[in-house]
Amino acid sequence: xxxISGNEINGLNDPTPRRPRMVYWAPxxxxxxxxxxQGYFYQQSAKVPEFGEKRAQRMEIAEAPxxxxxxxxxxxxxxxWTGELDQFVASHVCDMTGVAEMKPEWVFEGYHIAQSRVIMxxxxxxxDAIAKAPEVEAGLQVVDQYIRAARAxxxxxxxxxxxxxxxxxxxxxxxxxxxxxxxxLACGFGELGKHGSIINPEFGASFRLSAVLTDAPFAxxxxxxxxxxxxxxxxxxxxxxxxPEALSAEKQVVRGVRKWxxxxxxxxxxxxxxxGCAICIAxxxxxxxxxxxxxxxxxxxxxxxxxxx
Numbered sequence: 001x002x003x004i005s006g007n008e009i010n011g012l013n014d015p016t017p018r019r020p021r022m023v024y025w026a027p028x029x030x031x032x033x034x035x036x037x038q039g040y041f042y043q044q045s046a047k048v049p050e051f052g053e054k055r056a057q058r059m060e061i062a063e064a065p066x067x068x069x070x071x072x073x074x075x076x077x078x079x080x081w082t083g084e085l086d087q088f089v090a091s092h093v094c095d096m097t098g099v100a101e102m103k104p105e106w107v108f109e110g111y112h113i114a115q116s117r118v119i120m121x122x123x124x125x126x127x128d129a130i131a132k133a134p135e136v137e138a139g140l141q142v143v144d145q146y147i148r149a150a151r152a153x154x155x156x157x158x159x160x161x162x163x164x165x166x167x168x169x170x171x172x173x174x175x176x177x178x179x180x181x182x183x184x185l186a187c188g189f190g191e192l193g194k195h196g197s198i199i200n201p202e203f204g205a206s207f208r209l210s211a212v213l214t215d216a217p218f219a220x221x222x223x224x225x226x227x228x229x230x231x232x233x234x235x236x237x238x239x240x241x242x243x244p245e246a247l248s249a250e251k252q253v254v255r256g257v258r259k260w261x262x263x264x265x266x267x268x269x270x271x272x273x274x275x276g277c278a279i280c281i282a283x284x285x286x287x288x289x290x291x292x293x294x295x296x297x298x299x300x301x302x303x304x305x306x307x308x309x
Contacts, residue, residue, distance in 0.1 A: 001265070002034055002036070003033075006024070009033065010255075011254050016255070017256035017257070025174045027176050041271075048136055061151050067158045067162055069165075073163070073164035077219075078218055082220075082221065085218075094156075095202075096121065096203070097221075100120065103182075111176065118213055119156060119213075119218065120189060121153060122189060122208070125206040126141055129141035130142070130206055130287075133274075138276075153171050153210035167214040168213040169212055170211040184198055185223065187223075188222055190228065191224075194239060194260045196261065200228075201226055201292040203287070204284055204291070206282075226296040227299030227302075228286070231299065232260065238279075244263075244267060245263075246262050
């Protein structure tokens with residue numbers, strides 16, 4: 001553990017809005033205070049050869065060149081551009097897409113993103129595998145989905161380039177310049193849960209993200225609300241299941257915004273020892289297959305009754 005708290009780096013209890021600072025998953029670990037800790041994570045996971053094999057596969061995908069830029073820019077309406085993202089869900093390249101207008105506050109300090117659009121992509125975990133968290137099988141499932149997410153970002157970015165528009169793939173977990181969760185919330189992937197991950201009715205919290213940065217004129221997709229925030233206020237399942245007690249019963253102020261927050265200093269040591277943990281994702285009621293959609297419908301009916309009263 002470094003001398004400085006990860007919570008301090010991230011702006012816990014800081015009332016002043018500012019851009020985020022990188023705590024973990026730096027492309028170059030030597031540039032962050034938690035770099036040695038990030039290195040220790042790799043040392044731990046190296047004890048299971050499959051992790052190294054899968055990470056090498058992900059890196060090969062992430063470093064593969066994109067196709068050349070077509071000479072002529074394709075012209076289409078923003079709605080048409082965004083509608084064509086459905087092809088990647090239909091072909092199982094990814095399981096979810098959305099588009100947000102790029103905002104400076106989503107960019108880590110020290111980085112710059114010039115593109116006007118961020119396309120978010122989501123890939124769903126295999127529930128039977130992730131439900132074994134914090135066992136090795138769950139950690140390997142997480143890497144499998146990061147592989148799939150990276151491949152999806154490269155495919156979508158490549159497609160945009162063949163249409164004559166610049167595009168850059170952003171793959172996790174080391175995303176470099178971009179924080180993934182805020183644009184995913186903005187483009188309709190769901191709401192932030194008590195465990196610090198996004199929850200939506202279709203996949204619960206059991207999915208991973210990648211992104212594509214571009215100036216192609218995609219139409220933005222709307223945010224979605226399903227009563228997740230109120231649900232989390234009254235649910236303690238992930239909070240009680242967290243071995244290092246890194247989850248809080250109340251929201252906290254982070255860089256001027258009150259939201260659900262995961263305590264870095266408590267989470268990371270256990271996270272490192274258990275190949276990425278994921279217990280909170282696995283136990284979340286929304287993550288169980290078939291539960292989220294029915295739960296969202298139930299909460300919607302309850303909200304309608306309350307409004308009528």
